[in-house]
Amino acid sequence: MNATPPRRPRSASHRLNTGRSRIREGRPFPLGATWDGLGVNFALYSANATRVELCLFDERGREQERISLPEYTDEVWHGYLPDARPGQLYGYRVHGPYEPHAGHRFNPNKLLLDPYAKQLVGELKWAPQLFGYIIGHKDKDLSFDRRDSAAYMPKCAVVDPAFTWGEDRRPQIPWNETVIYEAHVRGLSMRHPDVPEAMRGTFSGLKTDALVEHIRSLGVTAVELMPVHAFVDDQYLLDQGLRNYWGYNTLAFFAPHPRYMATRSINEFKQMVARLHHAGLEVILDVVYNHTAEGNELGPTLSFKGIDNSSYYRLAPERRYYINDTGTGNTFDLTNAGALRMVNDSLRYWLAQMHVDGFRFDLATILGREHHGFDPSGGFLDAVRQDALMSQAKLIAEPWDIGPGGYQVGGFPPGWAEWNDKFRDNTRAFWRGDEGQLAELATRLTGSADLFNHRGRRPNASINFVTAHDGFTLRDLVSYEHKHNQANGEGNRDGGDHNISCNYGAEGDTDDAVINDLRLRQQRNFLATLFFSQGTPMLLAGDEFSRSQQGNNNAYCQDNDLTWLDWDAAQRPEARELTDFVRKLAALRRHYPLLHRKRFxxxxxxxxxxxxxxxxxxxxxxxxxxxxxxxxxxxxxxxxxxxxxxxxxxxxxxxxxxxxxxxxxxxxxxxxxxxxxxxxxxxxxxxxxxxxxxxxxxxxxxxxxxxxxxxxxxxxxxxxxxxxxxxxxxxxxxxxx
CATH class of the missing domain: 2.60.40.1180 (Golgi alpha-mannosidase II)
Structure with missing residues (x-):
């Protein structure tokens, strides 16, 4: 059953001002809501919509007015409101055919977020009204739900981009001198005693002197933050009292996650960047452009799905269904010009307006996959390489996904660095004592030339790591032979089983002094191998003082003491000694150019x-x-x-x-x-x-x-x-x- 709504949605529209007297033509660019000092230009890309309504809300989230955008130019709907100001809350209702078999899922009963929204206000509240179809209907997603979703949606906010950066300067650390510290905004400061309680878990918390000084003192040069784009907590997690801690479920690619803000202004993020830059630290963002939070055909209608489903997502030959190369239900379609422009505009925004220094791209193979498969000269990769701003940023690929030909380590074009899982696996296997690892170790120590020595790429293209957010921490790597993910509520079935770990005689914590001494020495071995190998080392936050997640190797949903860095434990004598050891490694690497050569x-x-x-x-x-x-x-x-x-x-x-x-x-x-x-x-x-x-x-x-x-x-x-x-x-x- 296909259902195309014949009229305006049945909501409180009769109480709204729907006049056109104030709206002007405006411009089709830039996309999003742009404050020019006198008013706000609104522009929304949709190639297949028949009408777009701009919805205005008061501070309490009550819908006050609906205004049809008056112009449609080059597949962009646009209008200008001369009396709109920063702080104005808004969203969209987009009209068009509801024909899932043709790939169209327009439903103007659903309030939609602007893909270019710079700030979100409020949180998503899970309810049946968020879905474009009637949950439980015999026709499933072919049915059509007429209930209004606005009460359950966060709202977009118009922002004033003005900010005084003062003397902020990008550190511009050469690649061969770069040392990355992978961290979580919330996890870094939630338990730090020197961070004021109101600032813990936020961008403001991260810029406190005590935390910045600790990071700087390690000898690292860049902080790589796990996703800070606004994201969604999955309903099934909330039902279990859990949350999406990692944040790989993006809802808005221009907006900082509201939970990470201690203030009501996105300038808080800019202040954090300026503080880290002042300390000589670069800021790299972990970004998720491969999919969105809307899931598959049975997922909610929150933004892209209702704005132009067939343009933003890769659809199967039977257009009702989605290609799922991400394992999350949908895949963003960067072969579409509108979707590609959105991603590139987002990257440029974070570089130019928010002053970040680079990006780590989650499941990056998807970004280079054309219809015929992965292509190092694909549209997105070429667009980044020729862009004057993006090509100068630090670009790091997670070079795999679950799609066809998804493993592409070493296959990205010049200008890119890549997570090197072969370094991780070989280093783990070697120090565990596995047979036949010596020859490969020599290759990994010298920068993995077998993978990266082509097209003028350098050793720094290899992002070397032993641990990362996904998997065991360093301490758990030498303390557990099996994952212990029961707290995730999935019967310990989630998370990988190929950990290449060893417990050296006891599973988990032990009072055995001999085992504990060996575990500490193995941690030092892993860290020394990491810092003394050619390439770009990446240290997982907390590994410098031997933090544990009690054997949980998939703590994506654990927003609690399990994942928050325990700064009290970091003061234990053995933890302080390990931290000093990391500082010594970084100092030696920095002092001896032989340990960070520019060439193979x-x-x-x-x-x-x-x-x-x-x-x-x-x-x-x-x-x-x-x-x-x-x-x-x-x-x-x-x-x-x-x-x-x-x-x-x-x-x-x-x-x-x-x-x-x-x-x-x-x-x-x-x-x-x-x-x-x-x-x-x-x-x-x-x-x-x-x-x-x-x-x-x-x-x-x-x-x-x-x-x-x-x-x-x-x-x-x-x-x-x-x-x-x-x-x-x-x-x-x-x-x-």
């Missing part, structure tokens, strides 16, 4: 200098042979990085530094024969076993590596220099050699 190692022998930029050595001291690489039991090697070797022929990129990294994932001690260098000594920069012993080792000397440990050494000219350097770096008396 090539391992070629330089005839003039008689050296290689990177040399792989077996524990016995000889260069790795094929048999060594292919030995499934091999779990240890040395990586010598020689700074004297020019990078791709560029002599000015060379230095006098030589570093030696020793890794031993074997549970047992291994003796390493260090390279012999005439008259020079190896200074120990870091040892994850944290034993108090050798600080300087002569060239050709022996290093006894504790089981499951990593060490980083630097070559010094002579023993005295090495001893002095150790004393200077540790603040302790020079050791006796």
């Amino acid at each position: 190692f090539d391992g070629k022998f330089d005839q003039e200098l008689g050296i290689k930029d990177v040399t792989w050595l077996a524990p016995e001291g000889h260069e790795m042979r094929d048999a060594d690489w292919h030995n499934p039991q091999a779990r240890a090697l040395m990586m010598r990085m020689d700074g004297r070797a020019p990078a791709s022929g560029l002599r000015e990129a060379a230095s006098n530094t030589t570093l030696l990294m020793l890794v031993n994932a074997d549970p047992e001690e291994i003796q390493f024969a260090l390279p012999e260098v005439q008259g020079e000594h190896w200074r120990v920069l870091l040892d994850t076993s944290e034993r108090h012993g050798q600080s300087v080792v002569p060239g050709g000397g022996q290093w006894l590596a504790v089981g499951r440990s990593l060490a980083l050494l630097a070559l010094e000219k002579d023993a005295e220099t090495a001893v002095a350097a150790v004393a200077a770096s540790t603040g302790s008396p020079a050791p006796v050699i």
